[in-house]
Amino acid sequence: MTTKLSFVDLQIRSFRNINELSLTELGRINVISGNNGHGKTSALEAIYFVSTSRSFRAEKLRDLVAEGSEHCHVRAHISEGGYVREQQAALGPRSRKLQIDGAKTTKIAEFATKTPVVVFHPGDLLLASGPASLRRTLLDRVALFIEPPSAAHRRAYQKAVRERQRVLEERGVRASELFAYEELMAKHGSALSRARARAAERLSEALSRAFCRMAAPNLKLRVEYEPGGTEDPELFLKTLAERRVSDQQRRGAGFGPQKDELALSIDGRSARRHASQGQQRILALAIKTAELHCVREARGTHPVLLLDDVSSELDPTRIGAVYDFLRDTPGQVFVTTTRPNLFQTPGIDSSLRRDFRLDCGALVDAD
Numbered sequence: 487m488t489t490k491l492s493f494v495d496l497q498i499r500s501f502r503n504i505n506e507l508s509l510t511e512l513g514r515i516n517v518i519s520g521n522n523g524h525g526k527t528s529a530l531e532a533i534y535f536v537s538t539s540r541s542f543r544a545e546k547l548r549d550l551v552a553e554g555s556e557h558c559h560v561r562a563h564i565s566e567g568g569y570v571r572e573q574q575a576a577l578g579p580r581s582r583k584l585q586i587d588g589a590k591t592t593k594i595a596e597f598a599t600k601t602p603v604v605v606f607h608p609g610d611l612l613l614a615s616g617p618a619s620l621r622r623t624l625l626d627r628v629a630l631f632i633e634p635p636s637a638a639h640r641r642a643y644q645k646a647v648r649e650r651q652r653v654l655e656e657r658g659v660r661a662s663e664l665f666a667y668e669e670l671m672a673k674h675g676s677a678l679s680r681a682r683a684r685a686a687e688r689l690s691e692a693l694s695r696a697f698c699r700m701a702a703p704n705l706k707l708r709v710e711y712e713p714g715g716t717e718d719p720e721l722f723l724k725t726l727a728e729r730r731v732s733d734q735q736r737r738g739a740g741f742g743p744q745k746d747e748l749a750l751s752i753d754g755r756s757a758r759r760h761a762s763q764g765q766q767r768i769l770a771l772a773i774k775t776a777e778l779h780c781v782r783e784a785r786g787t788h789p790v791l792l793l794d795d796v797s798s799e800l801d802p803t804r805i806g807a808v809y810d811f812l813r814d815t816p817g818q819v820f821v822t823t824t825r826p827n828l829f830q831t832p833g834i835d836s837s838l839r840r841d842f843r844l845d846c847g848a849l850v851d852a853d
């Protein structure tokens with residue numbers, strides 16, 4: 487059974503260019519409009535932050551805090567299956583604070599799976615053609631829902647990789663503490679590879695279906711997880727020991743899930759190198775559709791969909807796909823646009839749509 491999930495209201499404070507913003511009586515389709523640079527993406531980012539404790543665009547979370555402020559804070563009421571809960575996420579100079587119904591939590595995976603969101607923003611158009619790290623993030627987003635401990639494995643693995651590399655470079659390949667870090671890398675890295683392999687399997691089915699529907703049906707899409715490490719902890723450990731010298735020389739670990747790739751090919755040719763612009767776009771949209779599907783299946787609820795910058799270029803492929811999204815998902819949607827009048831929502835009862843207009847990060851009359 488799929489339950490209903492939706493944001494009821496949202497308060498944002500000292501977040502990027504938003505000083506204080508309160509969005510109440512949210513609807514099923516929420517259109518956030520405003521001119522360039524007035525805070526639309528920031529508002530979506532705040533929704534993402536209070537749902538996941540992360541950002542979909544900031545390299546450093548500190549960038550979320552408004553210049554001149556020490557803290558940023560987002561609070562939301564979320565209704566699910568007839569109950570309303572409160573979620574809060576705040577960021578200070580040295581700490582991140584997460585709360586559910588007033589109780590602090592340090593269990594990030596538990597917090598981040600509570601209110602599932604799927605975001606589609608302009609950077610996602612590079613999903614098929616851009617760096618492999620984008621596709622690893624995608625795998626991790628899906629793995630989080632099908633195997634929540636994978637998030638802790640990833641963090642522990644990344645920490646161990648950094649520590650081992652520091653020791654290799656400062657103390658050399660015979661340093662006694664290397665083995666302990668390599669054991670940690672083998673334990674958490676093999677678990678992460680397992681989780682990503684499972685995520686890739688789920689994504690692959692949904693993605694092939696979505697791509698087939700959106701592109702020409704005779705085009706064959708292949709989705710394959712190419713592990714940079716191994717699921718076998720013993721083999722992992724052995725390989726690390728063999729690679730100490732080369733990892734020291736190249737100043738980075740050459741074996742492990744940080745080298746994973748989710749390889750996509752269309753009719754036998756690598757999508758990354760050979761797909762046309764249009765195919766890359768359709769592939770990006772199909773990937774997002776597949777993510778939505780996998781998260782819904784794993785979590786048993788329709789994720790909230792965040793669509794950034796849907797019509798600024800009025801690209802017919804994107805706009806058409808956005809309408810497809812709106813028709814396909816009965817879940818709540820937030821979209822941002824510079825031109826709300828051109829963003830029509832045919833077939834959707836107008837009482838379900840709410841319009842918000844931002845000017846310098848503050849709400850102004852939508853008309």
Ligand SMILES: Nc1ncnc2c1ncn2[C@@H]1O[C@H](COP(=O)(O)OP(=O)(O)OP(=O)(O)O)[C@@H](O)[C@H]1O
Pocket residue numbers: 501502503504520521522523524525526527528529549550551552553795824
């Ligand atoms: N930490 C910060 N403190 C203050 N202002 C910030 C911070 N980070 C970003 N900004 C500013 O916030 C403004 C809003 O950015 P945002 O990306 O939300 O705009 P937008 O409405 O989505 O614009 P566009 O239509 O161009 O995508 C920008 O002018 C940006 O320079």
Ligand SMILES: [Mg+2]
Pocket residue numbers: 526527528794795
């Ligand atoms: Mg924007």
